[in-house]
Amino acid sequence: MMLGVKQQWLFVILGSIFSYAAQAVTFSSQLDNTRWQLEASKFSCRLSQEIPTFGRAVFEHEAGEAVRFQLQPIEKVHFTQGAELFAEAAPWQPGLSPWRIGSVKQDGQGKLDVRSEYAQNMLAALSKGMMPTFTSAGWYGTDESLRVAVSAVNFQTAYSDYVNCTSDLLPVNFRQVARTAILFPAAQTQLSDASRERLRLIALYVQNDNSVKSLYIDGHSDNLGRRLLNRDLSKQRAEAVTDYLVSLGISSDIITTRYHGERYPVVKNNSAENRTRNRRVTIRLERE
Secondary structure, three states: OOOHHHHHHHHHHHHHHHHHHHHHEEEEEOOOOOOOEEEEEEEEEEEEEOOOOOEEEEEEEEOOOOEEHHHOOOOOOOOOOOEEEEEOOOOOOOOOEEEEEEEEEEOOOEEEEEHHHHHHHHHHHHHHOOOEEEOOOOOOOOOEEEEEEEOOOOOHHHHHHHHHHHHHOOOOOOOOOEEEEEEEEOOOOOOOHHHHHHHHHHHHHHHHHOOOEEEEEEEOOOOOOOOHHHHHHHHHHHHHHHHHHOOOOOOHHHHEEEEEEOOOOOOOOHHHHHHHOEEEEEEEEEOO
């Protein structure tokens, strides 16, 4: 019977995987010692598994971001050339075919960083009882290959808790709100609907992060018009932002409001587009 090109390619891949596994040094948790640990907060959900004598497998879903995965070896000598990532059948899943997720690179510090799309594929595989497995050639410079498998044992209960954690995450993280610019039309001081929504996110974050101790609000203008008028415009804009944040429950005691007129443009005032960028109020969050 003649095989199609796709069928032939599939047999080549599967044959390579099984041959690779037979010759590889493998690290993985065993049935009786697989533990999933969840660290949960409004800021991040971290689901991890220790891989004995090798390191740790970590899923991390930070507020405002997609889930990511990192494989953290104890020693940095592994995966210098990156690795191939597969979803492989667990020992109790005979006949289930593996599938390739993709290639993964080392981050320069010995860790394998897995992008969000692949991390989601790994979670899907674990939910099906399969084992996401990293493979690489040249274990410790030898002819043996290296396999590191993330065990699916006890995953379902841990995953349920993880999903509950992600549903409670804040919509933004500190990096996303620590520096914000609110733009204004020419000669205008009123907040737009989009600006109000952005300020609501900032207020929500500040109200949940006790380490934020100060907010610095600075008003600016472009250079069109009289300098004194521009200074007054920047003052009104900064006060509009301050007043709205206070109305949302932010204490005025932690807010410092300043205004600078046209003195500190972020770009040269040599075009309409640049002047739009200069008509702004910046909000800066500072932690203790």
